[in-house]
Amino acid sequence: MQKIQKKERRMKEKQVYGVLAVGLRKLFQKTNCCFEMLQEIRLRVGEPVLVKYAGQEYFFGRTGEFCKELSKAYLFTKEELSETLNYISNYSMYAFEEQIKKGYITLPGGHRVGLAGRVLWENQAVKNIRHISFLNIRIAHEVTGCADCILPYIHDGKRLYHTLLISPPCCGKTTLLRDIIRQCSDGFGRTAGMNVGVVDERSEIGASYAGKPQNHVGCRTDLLDGCPKSEGMMMLVRAMSPQVIAVDEIGSREDVEAIEYVMNCGVSVLATVHGSSVEELKCKPVLGEMLQKRMFQRYVVLSAERIGQIESVFDERGSLLAGHKMCIAAKAAG
Amino acid sequence: MIKLIGFLMIFLGCLGIAFYAIERKARRIQLLEEWEEVLLYLQGEISYSGCSLLELMCRLGSGQRVMQGFWKKMESALLEKDGGSFGQIWEKTLREDVMTGFLEEQDREILYHIGKNLGQTDRSTQLHTIQVFRERLHQRLEAAQGEFYQKKKVCIAVGITTGMMLGILFL
Numbered sequence: 001m002q003k004i005q006k007k008e009r010r011m012k013e014k015q016v017y018g019v020l021a022v023g024l025r026k027l028f029q030k031t032n033c034c035f036e037m038l039q040e041i042r043l044r045v046g047e048p049v050l051v052k053y054a055g056q057e058y059f060f061g062r063t064g065e066f067c068k069e070l071s072k073a074y075l076f077t078k079e080e081l082s083e084t085l086n087y088i089s090n091y092s093m094y095a096f097e098e099q100i101k102k103g104y105i106t107l108p109g110g111h112r113v114g115l116a117g118r119v120l121w122e123n124q125a126v127k128n129i130r131h132i133s134f135l136n137i138r139i140a141h142e143v144t145g146c147a148d149c150i151l152p153y154i155h156d157g158k159r160l161y162h163t164l165l166i167s168p169p170c171c172g173k174t175t176l177l178r179d180i181i182r183q184c185s186d187g188f189g190r191t192a193g194m195n196v197g198v199v200d201e202r203s204e205i206g207a208s209y210a211g212k213p214q215n216h217v218g219c220r221t222d223l224l225d226g227c228p229k230s231e232g233m234m235m236l237v238r239a240m241s242p243q244v245i246a247v248d249e250i251g252s253r254e255d256v257e258a259i260e261y262v263m264n265c266g267v268s269v270l271a272t273v274h275g276s277s278v279e280e281l282k283c284k285p286v287l288g289e290m291l292q293k294r295m296f297q298r299y300v301v302l303s304a305e306r307i308g309q310i311e312s313v314f315d316e317r318g319s320l321l322a323g324h325k326m327c328i329a330a331k332a333a334g
Numbered sequence: 335m336i337k338l339i340g341f342l343m344i345f346l347g348c349l350g351i352a353f354y355a356i357e358r359k360a361r362r363i364q365l366l367e368e369w370e371e372v373l374l375y376l377q378g379e380i381s382y383s384g385c386s387l388l389e390l391m392c393r394l395g396s397g398q399r400v401m402q403g404f405w406k407k408m409e410s411a412l413l414e415k416d417g418g419s420f421g422q423i424w425e426k427t428l429r430e431d432v433m434t435g436f437l438e439e440q441d442r443e444i445l446y447h448i449g450k451n452l453g454q455t456d457r458s459t460q461l462h463t464i465q466v467f468r469e470r471l472h473q474r475l476e477a478a479q480g481e482f483y484q485k486k487k488v489c490i491a492v493g494i495t496t497g498m499m500l501g502i503l504f505l
Contacts, residue, residue: 022417083417086453090386091412091420094457097384128456210389 009035015109016041016139019087021080024049027064041137045081048073085132088113098226101126102202110140110207110214140207142215146172146308147179148188153313153321154298157191160184160244160268162295166275167302173272174204174248175308176300178215180270181205181246185218197242197267198223199232205248230258237265246270256290263295271296276304278314337505344504345497352493356486361436363482366475368400369445373468381461387420387453388412404431424449444470 013035017028020041028041033053040052041060048070049060058066059073067073088105089096096105103126105113114136120127154163163180167173187193200206200223206213208225217223222240224232229247236242245262247255250271259269273287278299281287290296294316303309313322372394379385385393391412395405404427411423418426425446428434434442444467451463 018415022415082419086419087415089453090388091453092386092388093453094380094455094460095384095386097457 012109012111012139015107016111016137019084019107019113019137021083021087024060024074024076024080024084027060027062027074030064031066033066035139036141038139039141040139043076043081043084043135043137045076045078045133047076049076081133081135084135088135097128099203100129103129106203106207106209106214107137108209108214110142110209112138112140112207114138140215142178143172143175143308144179144182144216147176147183150176150300150310150313150322151180151183151188154180154300155184155191160194160270161297162263162269163271163298163300164296165270165272165300165302166278166281167272168276168304169274170307171302171304172308173302176302176310177246177248177270177272178205178217181221181244182216182218184244184270185220193218193220194243195241196221196244196246197233197236197240198246199227199229199236200225200248201227201229201232202248205246228254230254233258233262237262237267242267244268244270248272249274251287253286256286259290260295269296277301278318340504341501344501345494348497348500349490349493352489355489358436359478359482359485361433362438362441363475363478365400365433365436366441366471366478370468370471370475372399372401373448373464373471377461377464377468380457380464384457401431401433404428404433407431420453421446421450424452438474441471441474444474 013029016035016038017025020028037054038051039055040050042050042052051058051060051066053066058068059070061067061072062074063072065072085093088107093100099105100115103115105115107113114134115129115132116134117132118130120130154161165173165177167176181196181198184194185196196218198205198217198221200208203225205215206217206223206225207215208223211225213221213223213225222236222242224235227235229250230252233245233247236245245267247259247269248271250256250259250273259271262269273281275281275284275287278291278301282291297316298321299314301311301314303311310322312320315321375394376390379390379393388409391405391409395402395409399405407427407430408424411427412420428442428445428449434445437445448464448467451467452460455463
């Protein structure tokens with residue numbers, strides 16, 4: 001078991017460090033940091049390399065150590081950026097055109113590189129990003145098992161209730177959604193696995209690379225990557241006969257109409273939305289209507305105070321089913 | 335008897351050189367045809383599936399092609415991620431490849447330029463660039479095919495005449 005974990009960690013290291021320019025890569029490989037704690041590597045042309053490690057920000061030193069002194073920091077050059085971009089895109093920027101328009105490139109392993117530079121704007125949309133000068137490599141760490149404590153509330157043993165996960169940004173809703181998808185797909189406890197369809201418009205759930213999800217989304221999961229949610233839901237219902245459809249960050253009228261259609265087809269819907277409470281959602285124009293219709297049977301609200309902490313679970317009438325501060329991210333926090 | 339054997343050896347040697355020259359020209363045509371086919375394949379794949387160059391090199395290397403060795407070397411060089419742009423890796427690998435020796439200098443120049451222009455631009459520019467180089471290669475191919483049969487006859491004629499002349503001189 002330990003050997004497998006070690007092998008997986010080495011592979012992850014290779015995936016992340018492998019995209020760095022040769023000089024920087026060698027220094028990172030020399031560093032004896034715990035890779036599991038490494039969260040971000042920020043690269044800006046002419047500026048020091050910054051790393052986010054165990055929730056703290058450090059400069060990356062010229063000798064390969066994490067430090068707090070700017071004078072010891074490694075300065076990132078334009079040539080290194082160009083080399084890094086070559087590796088990130090497999091020497092093929094054209095192949096990532098659509099992702100670049102959205103401001104990121106997904107790496108094998110589900111790691112994500114955020115890009116910034118000069119934006120070319122045409123016909124009310126981003127045409128491309130030229131002169132990319134800023135990169136943010138965000139290292140993916142899955143939290144498997146984080147949905148364990150809420151599954152009894154959103155699953156009756158035979159089918160999944162229509163469930164809406166409500167959370168402020170960066171509070172772990174996609175991680176939670178991914179784990180629910182995985183457990184529903186593989187089966188959990190005595191519950192059999194189900195066919196799950198996922199519409200991953202922004203590649204955040206599966207973090208697909210060349211069409212293959214890099215995160216564990218379960219053995220009975222079909223994933224549409226980069227597809228608009230409303231169209232994707234229709235496509236999945238018509239073509240893949242799923243028992244559950246999962247989507248991230250709903251909000252538009254088209255999304256709500258598609259969800260209604262899916263529900264009428266007898267498919268359970270699992271969705272996430274930005275917000276801090278059910279009351280707040282009721283005030284929003286489109287989502288408010290959806291809540292009034294009582295389309296969803298369960299509302300799971302995540303806390304804004306701590307990443308991955310579930311605040312409460314409500315049923316469709318707004319009755320509290322489970323309360324306060326269920327910690328779902330014990331592993332992550334540990 | 336020895337003189338006759340000597341004559342035959344000189345004659346056959348000259349004929350051999352003539353056939354080698356024909357073979358080189360035939361190989362050049364074969365290579366240019368294959369390069370044109372490969373560029374068409376690249377255009378199709380980039381346009382339809384938007385595959386990365388690494389993936390394309392891998393696919394080209396697994397097919398039955400005269401230049402298979404080149405594609406395999408390209409794939410492993412790209413996977414090494416050891417510095418250098420795509421154009422530099424392409425040119426270096428192309429220079430080291432034995433098969434490229436059958437091409438003329440101008441053919442090789444076109445191929446080097448293809449490498450310099452691959453992977454750096456957006457999809458439509460990429461496709462347009464490949465199209466431009468495909469047309470250039472096609473012109474070279476047509477010219478090579480046009481003069482092949484003419485040159486083939488000349489080579490055989492020169493080979494036979496030279497062989498005969500040198501043989502007679504040594505007799």
